[in-house]
Amino acid sequence: MMDEFLSTLAAIVGRDYLLVDGAETAPYLNDWRGRYRGAARAVVRPADTAQVAAVLAACHAAAVPVVPQGGNTGLCGGATPLPDGRSVLLSLSRLNRVRALDPDNNTLCVEAGCKLSAVQAAAHEAGRLFPLSLASEGSCEIGGNLSTNAGGVQVLRYGNMRDLVLGLEVVLPDGQVWDGLRGLRKDNTGYDLKHLFVGAEGTLGVITAATLKLFPAPQARATAWVAVPDPAAAVALLAHMRGGCGDRITAFEIVGRPALDLVLQHIEGARDPLPGSAPWAVLVELSDTLPDAALEDMFERELGAAIEKGLVLDAAVAGSLAQAEALWALRENISEAQRLEGVSIKHDIAVPVSRIPAFLSAAGSRLRAVWPDVRIVAFGHIGDGNLHYNLSKAAAEENASFIARTEEANRVVHDLVAELGGSISAEHGLGQLKREEIRRYKSELELLLMRKIKSALDPAGLMNPGKLL
Structure with a gap:
C-alpha cells in the first residue's frame, strides 16, 4: 500500500521531486541546532499551490501525517518530523515566485518558499522596504517566518510578522485551498482568519503565499554601539532616545559582555568597538525616509545628553556603511559564536520592557x-x-553535567518570566522543544481553546504532529 501511496505522490510532483533515498532526505530531517533528528516516509517537493493541495488531499485520504518545512532554520524543532517515520515531509522551497508587486498599495505578494533576503531585494528594487530582518535571512523562507510569527531586530518600529501580513493563501489539511490574499488594511467582514495560521507552526494548514506590507525605503541611517552601566540604564536610554528621536528608532539591541566576548573569541575579524570592558552594550539604529544629514547630528546630540545623564559610558558612532555593518555583525554572530563554543541551555523569553532589569x-x-x-x-x-537568555559552563568537562539539568534551569527562568507577566517563547515558537513546558504556563482555558481550533481545522490530527500542542 505504501508503494501505491508513494506512486500517487510521485505522479503529483514528478519522480525527481519525491525523495526517499536516505542520503537525499537526510538534510531535511535534522533541525538547525542539531537537537532533533526525525524520520519520514518521503520528502515531497511540490512546485505550486495546486501540487501542495493534491499532496495534502492524498495524505488526508491515506491518513498520513504531514510536516511542512521551509528553510529549516527554526530553533525549536518545529519543522523536524518525529522519529516514528510515519510522516511525509512537505518542502515548500520550490514555491519561490514573486506573484505581484503593487507599489501604490505598498504590497508584495510572494510564495511561501521565497527566501527572506529575496523578498527584501524585491521590495528594494521597487524603492520600498520589507522590514523583517533576521540573521538567517539568506536561508529562512517567508512561509516559515509566518508560521513562527518571526520577530527580528526591527520589531520596535515595524512590528513582527503578524503585523507585516495583509493576506494569506493556505492549503487546508484535506487539500482545500483558502484564497485570502487580499491586500486590504481595513476588512471588517468577520473573523480575521489569516491570524489563525500565523504562528501556528504548520499545525492547522500549509501557507503557500502571502500578501505583505511594504514601507518607504529609508534614505538615511545612523548606527552606534553604546556602552551602558546596567540594563536599567539601557531601558532609560530607550525612553530618552524615543523622546528625542521619535519613531526614527529602528532597532535597539542589548548585548551582555559574555555574549560579546564569545563573538570576539570565535568570529574571525570581529573587533571590540570600544575600549574597556563595559558589562552591557546597546546597538542603536535610527533611520529616516528623508535624505537628511541632520539625522546623525540628532543622534549624536541625544547620545551626548544621555552621557550627561549617566545613562551612557561611551559610544562608537558608525561613520560609514561598512562600520555599521561591522557593528551589526557583532550582534548577528552571537548565535554562531555560541554554537562554536558548545551546547548551552537556551531561552527565548519576553517580559514588559520596564521589567527587563528586574x-x-x-x-x-x-x-x-x-x-x-x-x-x-x-x-x-x-x-x-x-x-535570548542562554546558560552554560565555561569548562567543557562541567558543561555536560550542567546541560543534563536543563529542566531545572528552565524552571528557574520560566517561573520568573511568568511571575513578571512574560512569555517563555517570544519569537522562536514552541515546536517540540517547549510543547510540554507551555502547559505549565498557559491556563487550562487557553489550552482548551487552542485544542478546539486544532480539532475544527485538522480533526484527524495530521498536520505537523507533536508540535505546539
Whole structure:
C-alpha cells in the first residue's frame, strides 16, 4: 500500500521531486541546532499551490501525517518530523515566485518558499522596504517566518510578522485551498482568519503565499554601539532616545559582555568597538525616509545628553556603511559564536520592557544560588522586551553535567518570566522543544481553546504532529 501511496505522490510532483533515498532526505530531517533528528516516509517537493493541495488531499485520504518545512532554520524543532517515520515531509522551497508587486498599495505578494533576503531585494528594487530582518535571512523562507510569527531586530518600529501580513493563501489539511490574499488594511467582514495560521507552526494548514506590507525605503541611517552601566540604564536610554528621536528608532539591541566576548573569541575579524570592558552594550539604529544629514547630528546630540545623564559610558558612532555593518555583525554572530563554543541551555523569553532589569537581576541571583559559576549569555531585542537568555559552563568537562539539568534551569527562568507577566517563547515558537513546558504556563482555558481550533481545522490530527500542542 505504501508503494501505491508513494506512486500517487510521485505522479503529483514528478519522480525527481519525491525523495526517499536516505542520503537525499537526510538534510531535511535534522533541525538547525542539531537537537532533533526525525524520520519520514518521503520528502515531497511540490512546485505550486495546486501540487501542495493534491499532496495534502492524498495524505488526508491515506491518513498520513504531514510536516511542512521551509528553510529549516527554526530553533525549536518545529519543522523536524518525529522519529516514528510515519510522516511525509512537505518542502515548500520550490514555491519561490514573486506573484505581484503593487507599489501604490505598498504590497508584495510572494510564495511561501521565497527566501527572506529575496523578498527584501524585491521590495528594494521597487524603492520600498520589507522590514523583517533576521540573521538567517539568506536561508529562512517567508512561509516559515509566518508560521513562527518571526520577530527580528526591527520589531520596535515595524512590528513582527503578524503585523507585516495583509493576506494569506493556505492549503487546508484535506487539500482545500483558502484564497485570502487580499491586500486590504481595513476588512471588517468577520473573523480575521489569516491570524489563525500565523504562528501556528504548520499545525492547522500549509501557507503557500502571502500578501505583505511594504514601507518607504529609508534614505538615511545612523548606527552606534553604546556602552551602558546596567540594563536599567539601557531601558532609560530607550525612553530618552524615543523622546528625542521619535519613531526614527529602528532597532535597539542589548548585548551582555559574555555574549560579546564569545563573538570576539570565535568570529574571525570581529573587533571590540570600544575600549574597556563595559558589562552591557546597546546597538542603536535610527533611520529616516528623508535624505537628511541632520539625522546623525540628532543622534549624536541625544547620545551626548544621555552621557550627561549617566545613562551612557561611551559610544562608537558608525561613520560609514561598512562600520555599521561591522557593528551589526557583532550582534548577528552571537548565535554562531555560541554554537562554536558548545551546547548551552537556551531561552527565548519576553517580559514588559520596564521589567527587563528586574528579570536580569533576579534570574542571575536565582541561578547563581544553585550554580555559582554559571555563564549567562544574555542579549536580544530589549526595545520590544525579547531577550535570548542562554546558560552554560565555561569548562567543557562541567558543561555536560550542567546541560543534563536543563529542566531545572528552565524552571528557574520560566517561573520568573511568568511571575513578571512574560512569555517563555517570544519569537522562536514552541515546536517540540517547549510543547510540554507551555502547559505549565498557559491556563487550562487557553489550552482548551487552542485544542478546539486544532480539532475544527485538522480533526484527524495530521498536520505537523507533536508540535505546539
